[in-house]
Amino acid sequence: MDFTLSKEHEMARQLFKDFAENEVKPLAQEIDEEHRFPRETVEKMAKYGFLGIPVPKEMGGQGCDILTYAMCVEELSKVCGTTGVIVSAHTSLCVDPILTYGTPEQKEKYVPDLASGKKLGAFGLTEPGAGTDAQGQQTKAVFDEATNEWVLNGSKCFITNGKEADVYVIIAVTGKVEKRGRIQKEISSFIVEKGTPGFTFGTKENKMGICASSTYELIFTDCRIPAGNLLGQKGKGFAIAMHTLDGGRIGIAAQALGIAEGALETTIEYVKERKQFGRSIAQFQNTQFVLADLATKVEAAKLLVYKAARKKDEFQAGAKVSYSVEAAMAKLYAAEVAMEVTTKCVQLHGGYGYIKEYNVERMMRDAKITEIYEGTSEVQRMVISGSLLK
């Protein structure tokens, strides 16, 4: 087993680190306070190919692997959790399913613009009554044979990149099927473009963290999309959604890892400078032991995240392997570590940790969502235990 990063990955990490320090960090606090989507950063990331990292070159991407993509989300999230999730939701939840399940025509139409960052992507599964429980879906897609179109009705909520995206992968109910003697909803997935008549936006969510991320409700009212926009086979939407979330969890795990690392780095600097009782608080054994425990957990999280990314790389290369459990473990652990690390880092900052001028306050708010979206920690435990007890 080799834990050494290749030259490519070392160079890529340095690139992402430099970009994050110079272009992302200076805006992080401001966009959080203003709840403002960082369009200017997205344009810069597009220019340097950050929105198409694991996409083949012939499809307009960078031709890199999932580990490189995960490292990008990690480094961005070290300084700004919002910027990390913009890349993650776009890449894992929109580009990936179109690349994996799209027809040659769909890939040609959508992937190059998404990979170059000319267009931004989003994914709509969650509904007010259906998050993890996909059978609770209410959004319907009915096929109109007369016009050869699908007609979408319903709404999706908590959608990342909501109003800022151009291309959406949407999950909807297309009928009923009998499965093991029970009538179940048949679920399919679709590609919907912004500007399609009948597709509008509802309220913007006012969130605890990742405040600059554009989180919106999507509303479909007799929204007609061409028959050719069915993504994958009719009735395979649930499998597509679950597979997409497996990949998405690697992105969110990388985001959580980045937030934890960012908080730890900031706190290490702080405790060396902060003086109490005539010496720096870094000289107190409590500080030292807390930091030692946090650093150990961050390192463990990193190994899980990189392992999951590597497993997906094997899958992409054609190996018959599943990365579902690795992705669930990485997300579960990294998210819980992010929450613990940021909470303890705020504590080590004392009163200043509670003040917005110090970044750890934002990092603690940003960390919480990683335990919730793309499958809560409880869902990750279901995925992991399901594989143990099958």
Next chain:
Amino acid sequence: MKIVVCIKQVPDTKGGVKFNPDGTLDRGAMLAIMNPDDKAGLEAALRLKDQYGAEVTVLTMGLPKATDVLREAIAMGADKGVLVTDRVLGGADTWATSTTIAGALRNMEYDLIITGRQAIDGDTAQVGPQIAEHLGLPVISYAQDIKVEGDKVVVQRQYDDRYHVVEVKMPALVTALSELNDPRYMTPGGIFDACKAEITTWGRADLKDVEDGNLGLMGSPTKIAKASDKVRKGAGEKVTPDSPDEAVAYIVGKLKEKHVI
């Protein structure tokens, strides 16, 4: 158009300079980066490439590890990399370095050679102009803007309080300032390609029209007697004499005290 950009891998001096006990630089203890002036020169070349479709080759002399900066340059958009490395070339001062680089350039095709003004580990600003001298090329140093018009290169040469616009027929050599531009980032895909790219490696035998006596430590007229980190200046002493005569007397006294006069 063919452009060769001469670049150097240097220790990052941002966090201070570290020395070995013998006074030489402890390069292993410092992060190695592309010299900032050279990076600006590379960016200028890449902009000319974007504009006119030039072929950009990066050239460096150094240890095998210096391929890192060549790969970084390729990941930014350069087309080819050439490393000149040989034990006999080690310990070179500006004279031996410029002789070596000129020996490599004699094997290459170019319309324009761009070097950085100076490297942050030596601060001599001599190598660029010396290369031009070896090759019999016109040189424009301290470029803050570079344009190409037909077969001419038009450069704004920086001075303290003004700039001169100088134009010269190519082939020519230009030395670039880090203020010239904001160098672009690498791209992730560029990095993966750069790591697979073949780097041309030349040794002493590949250098054209150079004499051994002008190479490496033996060919270097410069001998370093002592090296030290920058000494931080104190806050200084403020005095407010009552008259100009008193001020003169005070200054003269201080100069005498320091044995300046």
